[in-house]
Amino acid sequence: MSDIAAGNEHHHHHPFLQHHFEDLGQQHEASTLGMWMFLSTEILFFGGILCAYWIYRVMYPEAWALAAHQQNALYGGINTIVLIISSLTMALAVRAAQLGSRTWQLIMLFTTLIFGSIFLVVKGIEYSMHWHEGLFPGSHFTWHEHPALAQKVQLFMCFYWGMTGLHALHMVIGAGLLLWIIGRAWRNDFGPEYYAPVEIMGLYWHFVDIVWIFLFPFLYLIHGVHHG
Amino acid sequence: MADTHHEQLEHAPHSHVTGLGVYFAVFFALAIGTIVTWYASTIDLGMWNTPIALIIATIKAVLVILFFMHVIHSTRLTWVVVVASFLWLGVLFVLTFADYLTRGWAMK
């Protein structure tokens, strides 16, 4: 376990301390800062398409409200709650790692994964419904109410599918990462002195949740049409 | 300079363990916020519908950032990164909208 380079003294290494860091504290700070840097790029990434969405929303408010009315706010709302629950369990998983409890880490991480999967299933159901209603933009697009606004409703749908699609892609990647973290938690890798991977997993997961927190009102809840 | 395992622990991350109560309180706030924002969208508030939805979403996001993502206990550098990211996004929004919103203006 101890590492001897030319002229170096013995180090009683924590097995997960990387050589180029002085100590675990520095490594932890670097990891979390690195993940925050990555999240800042994601803020700009999603922010870009959100900016485009808002430009058109301001330009075509009627079409936007009409298009949002085509969404199923119930499914969207369920998914919002599902993600919020998964965020809670993810935060509790990080807490469990900080406290060194392998059991609770696993319970919370698995629960997070389950709720994330529920989200994806519900999303899949929604997508399938939209597809059969002819609301996928392109040659399949068929929508006959309000012909004057049809093209702009199609434009909205480009954003709906694009934004939720990118979000879902991030969820899938998050699920994959969760599996990896679960594997490491299973091997009892984490404890009070080393839990950075769980923490940065949490940061990623919470970010994906935040994106949905904005997407839900933007894509499902635009007032302007009679709601049932 | 050999660090014993004990000394290594002293250089370990100084972590604040958030209490369960805080996490659950935030969770309930988020759930309630979701219900409120859904309800607000069903009633006609005129020009206030959009700002209210935005405000509620922002509050929810801030709660997640501060408590679930531990920013409230994080270093100042982390705060700077978070704030700067949204500020930069703000630049994109403001200057792009500056074009679109002024296109209709006639030259005097």
Place this chain on the structure above:
Amino acid sequence: MTTATLHDVRLSGATTSRNYINDEYGALSWLLTKDHKRIAILYLLSISVLFVLGGFFAMMMRIELLTPAGDLLTSDTYNKFFTLHGVVMIFFFLIPAIPAVLGNFLLPIQLGAKDLAFPKINLLSWYLYMAAAIIGLVVIVTGGVDTGWTFYTPFSTQYSNTHVFGTTFAAFIAGFSSILTGLNFIVTIHRMRAPGLTWYRLPLFVWALYATSVVMLLATPVLAITLTMLMIERTIGVGFFDPSLGGDPLLYQHMFWFYSHPAVYIMILPAMGVASDVVAAFTRKKIFGYRFVAFSSLAIAFLGFLVWAHHMFVAGISVYSALIFAFLSFFVAVPSAIKVFNWTATLYRASVSWQTPMLYILGFIGLFTIGGVTGLFLASLGLDIHVTDTYFVVAHFHYVMVGGTVMAYLAGIHYWWPKITGRMYPEWWARLAALLVFVGFNLTFFPQFILGYLGMPRRYHAYAPEFQVLNVLSTAGASVLAVGYVLPIIYLVWSIWFGRPAGPNPWGAVGLEWTTSSPPPKENFHETPVVTWDAYDYPAMMKAMGETQNV
């Protein structure tokens, strides 16, 4: 105190001590390395190849432009060549060159660290770059792309019959590589500086890399989403910028330039950092106004985000927003000017060593100034209407990117070559090359200012006959420039085997990189250095090191 390293190095004959090059052998030890120095070398090799490729497209264009008629290349082919020249040079050379080659090699060493914060992510950056480059090469050999490196819609999304998707996908991947490099640099600078190395003791190259990394991190994702939206629109057939759906092609341009303008600051900021370090080394003085230069890098990074629509003055944006952007564009010149003033003040009454790095940097300062000032012409709304989309713009950006960035890159390569390889390059050949580059560059691009002002449009393979003389001059200059670029490739490679062995500090410069052996050991320092001297404070560094230097 780190005196151990200096004793290890034999100053005569080949360096036989263990260093990062001879530490391990075999292709896999390079391809799977986590050592930032080896990754820098990997980048050096791949970037050099891509530079030659980009140069090939340029040469073909310049040969075509010898005659007014479009007789060498068809217009379609010419469109592909200027597109590929731009795509290759911008995404695969200018953006990564100084950060990924010189930054990767030097940043940890200048900070007194053993490596970057995330070595594996650093290697991933290089593999992403290579993946993007390979995709780009496949695009080139299967027909290329003709939209211009700017991929303006709706031509790119609806009408072009070339590999738009492949090229934008390659640019997307290259952008990801760039983001990871910037991320790595920022975390390293914040969290891995050696004891005693406060922010105000950092070399200005580090400040420059920091500012660059902030831009890389915050601008590139917007390019990513823009290209994603473009790719979606191109493949599905409908999308966000489609006028028939009420979409606005100008929205594409807003989002594209939100990245692509700050991108030019990604290209120039590291070059300015090299300039500061080289000026300090070859005048043996502290940089005048150190804090002004340091903060001007941050100011450029910030202000650079506020000016993008000056690329869209005639595209159809509102005249009110054009006014705002024009005003802000004038403003962004100020911090750059501050740097030029400070370098000049440093040079004033200095005892200058006229070695190759210094020659390149002197050229850099002059040519960047010309390029920057002509940028102000373009920022001025009335003038821009006259010269936009002409060769005036082409000359402007080549002055800052080639007269600026490429020359600073060459300066940095020469300055740090002894540190990287343990060998000196042949000085007289290098000076000759520098002279050829300077003369060739000006002969190539100065006539283009005149051509643009007289009205020759850019991106045309044919032109009015009265422009021929200036075009011939420009092509002649390009040939000289090409020779100037080929020479370093030859003598630098030669020097690896036959160059004079270099000691730890052949220039007598200040910086942690000059306190370790040439080439450095794998872990950079045998003991973590403790810094007590100010940036560029040569006497203080020598006193702290407790030794006199051999030069």
